Amino acid sequence: CRTRHAFLGEYYAKFVPTEPIQCPCGARTQTRDHIIQTCEIYDDYRDLLWNVSDDLDIGEILGTEEGIEALAEFIEKSGAFKKTGQLTPEITEPRLDDATVEGGNEADWEEEDGRIAEEASDDDE
Numbered sequence: 001c002r003t004r005h006a007f008l009g010e011y012y013a014k015f016v017p018t019e020p021i022q023c024p025c026g027a028r029t030q031t032r033d034h035i036i037q038t039c040e041i042y043d044d045y046r047d048l049l050w051n052v053s054d055d056l057d058i059g060e061i062l063g064t065e066e067g068i069e070a071l072a073e074f075i076e077k078s079g080a081f082k083k084t085g086q087l088t089p090e091i092t093e094p095r096l097d098d099a100t101v102e103g104g105n106e107a108d109w110e111e112e113d114g115r116i117a118e119e120a121s122d123d124d125e
Contacts, residue, residue: 006032006081007081007082007083008030008031008032008035008081009021009022009023009029009030009031010029010030010031010032013029023035023039023041024041025039025040025041027039032058033058035080035081036049036056036058036061036071036074036080037056037058039080042074042078042080044078045074045077045078045080046074048070048073048074048077049061049067049070049071049074051070052064052066052067052070053067
């Protein structure tokens with residue numbers, strides 16, 4: 001964020017001209033300052049930054065330990081500065097309880113040569 005090397009329109013304009021530079025909110029150019037100070041997409045999270053800077057001064061946010069901590073929380077909670085500009089959905093590992101199998105349940109499964117028995121018996125027909 002300090003170096004402006006991020007998934008931002010202002011970065012793309014200089015280094016990745018094939019990427020769009022507009023902000024998803026409709027602003028002509030997506031910039032670091034726009035995301036931190038005015039982008040309506042992140043309005044619900046901006047209070048985290050107002051707690052350290054009443055006027056959302058970039059120097060105050062990026063130049064103090066308290067500002068950096070607030071910005072890190074803003075980014076984590078909002079998804080700002082990510083490629084999608086959104087939070088990454090939490091991925092959970094599938095559980096055996098959640099499994100649904102056509103033609104039977106997990107109690108009917110048996111492995112045969114590393115395959116489920118139903119698949120192996122289909123090959124035999």
